Amino acid sequence: MSESNVTDQNFEAKRSQLLSESLELSDDFSKFSDEYSFLCDAFAAVAREPECITPPTSEGIWYVCYRLKIQVRSYRDKINNIHDGLCALKHE
Template sequence: MSESNATSQEYEAKRAQLLSESLELCDDFSKFSDEYSFLCDAFAAVAREPECITPPTSEGIWYVCYRLKMQVRSYRDKINSIHEGLRAIKRG
């Protein structure tokens, strides 16, 4: 096999991998978006009734917000990884 064919196959393999990762990320983010849009509505409802914010409710809100922050960071890292992979094959 020539070097050109090997390089082309490596490029196509990397491209296919990045495409797969991108599609999986889009699917995951779509589910995430649906779940957290519901959560935002719930937070808005709680904010309209501040007397219902008990210590356990406050703790639950903190926990959900923390998980949300971690999930958003995870998506950011995955997007950055895919972008770096795309940059690498573009330079290649």
């Protein structure tokens, strides 16, 4: 097998892997977006009624915000990995 064929196969394998990761990330983000869109509406409703913010409610809001922050960072990292992979393919 020639070096060109091996290079082409490696390129296609990497491209296919990045495509798969991108599609999976898109599906995951779509679900995430739907779930947290509802949550944002709930936070807005609570903010309109500040007297209903009890210590347990406040703790729950803190926890959900923390989980949201962690999930957003995870999406950012996955996007950066895909971006880096695409840049590497571009320069091959």
